Amino acid sequence: QLNGVFVLTKVIVFGWNVSGTANRRNSTEEGEEKEECIQVNMQALRALRLVFSLERNRRSFKRVFPPSIFERFIEIGQYQRELSKYRALATLLAALPSDKQTSMRKAVSDMRADLDSDRRVRDYLLLGE
Numbered sequence: 001q002l003n004g005v006f007v008l009t010k011v012i013v014f015g016w017n018v019s020g021t022a023n024r025r026n027s028t029e030e031g032e033e034k035e036e037c038i039q040v041n042m043q044a045l046r047a048l049r050l051v052f053s054l055e056r057n058r059r060s061f062k063r064v065f066p067p068s069i070f071e072r073f074i075e076i077g078q079y080q081r082e083l084s085k086y087r088a089l090a091t092l093l094a095a096l097p098s099d100k101q102t103s104m105r106k107a108v109s110d111m112r113a114d115l116d117s118d119r120r121v122r123d124y125l126l127l128g129e
Contacts, residue, residue: 004051005060006111011044012093013105041090042083053078064107066100
């Protein structure tokens, strides 16, 4: 489950690289790419909201999302299937300033390091704290 949080937040964080190629494209293509990024973010946020319902994953969400984003993530509510409810948050994520993007990327890479440091004993995963 923690690996699912890692993968889904990585999808959101690395979706920001699309906007870096915008200077080579016209405004129509740039708008289409931004809308695709928002659509992917909406899908990832919906899946993350489901994973968030499990108590043991909540700490990792607090580490990755800045407080203002985390607050809006919580406000969406549990088990919301309509994608339109995730649009405002996905748009906000796509427009984050670069310093917040950098801090989220660092948090995601730290999460990966935590996953790599875990050990297995038989079929059990020992989570390091």
